[in-house]
Amino acid sequence: MNKNFSFLTKLALAAVIAVSALSTSLVADHHEGGDELDLHKIMKEGHKGKTSLSAKAKKGEATEAELKTLIGMYLAMEKLTPPMGDSKSWKDKTSKLTNAAINVFAKTDGAIDAYSKAVNCKACHKVHKED
Numbered sequence: 001m002n003k004n005f006s007f008l009t010k011l012a013l014a015a016v017i018a019v020s021a022l023s024t025s026l027v028a029d030h031h032e033g034g035d036e037l038d039l040h041k042i043m044k045e046g047h048k049g050k051t052s053l054s055a056k057a058k059k060g061e062a063t064e065a066e067l068k069t070l071i072g073m074y075l076a077m078e079k080l081t082p083p084m085g086d087s088k089s090w091k092d093k094t095s096k097l098t099n100a101a102i103n104v105f106a107k108t109d110g111a112i113d114a115y116s117k118a119v120n121c122k123a124c125h126k127v128h129k130e131d
């Protein structure tokens with residue numbers, strides 16, 4: 001078990017870095033493209049394929065820097081609008097992803113299993129992604 005103090009310290013660190021990643025690289029770059037462009041970028045770099053950040057996180061192989069990037073992506077996703085589905089469902093799914101990724105970063109017990117469940121591609125695409 002992690003001590004509370006170190007968990008909270010890591011959480012605060014992750015949040016600060018994630019928010020700065022969000023405002024600099026993800027959202028600021030894509031003003032012209034609107035919300036969808038950001039989701040495409042997040043899916044390609046964060047989720048798609050065997051070497052994505054998500055794939056590494058699920059195997060416990062993501063570095064701290066990679067996990068921070070992933071957390072930043074999920075925080076960005078919370079603020080974006082999906083092409084389909086209601087906003088409550090979106091907010092629920094994306095905030096769960098953020099929390100799950102922060103737990104992986106903080107190395108809490110069972111965090112990788114919980115993250116692997118939260119990052120359910122089909123469950124989210126079915127509701128929020130157009131065919």
Ligand code: HEC
Nearest residue numbers: 036039040043047048082083093094119120121124128129
């Ligand atoms: C919380 C919701 C959510 C989860 C979880 C999720 N996705 Fe997505 N994904 C989306 C949405 C929404 C889109 C559609 C974006 C658009 O068309 O604007 C999308 C689109 C994509 C695309 C197409 C990107 C493009 O450029 O059009 C790929 C590839 C993708 N997701 C892969 C994955 C994989 C692989 C996983 C699981 C490891 C995953 N996604 C998990 C919401 C999610």
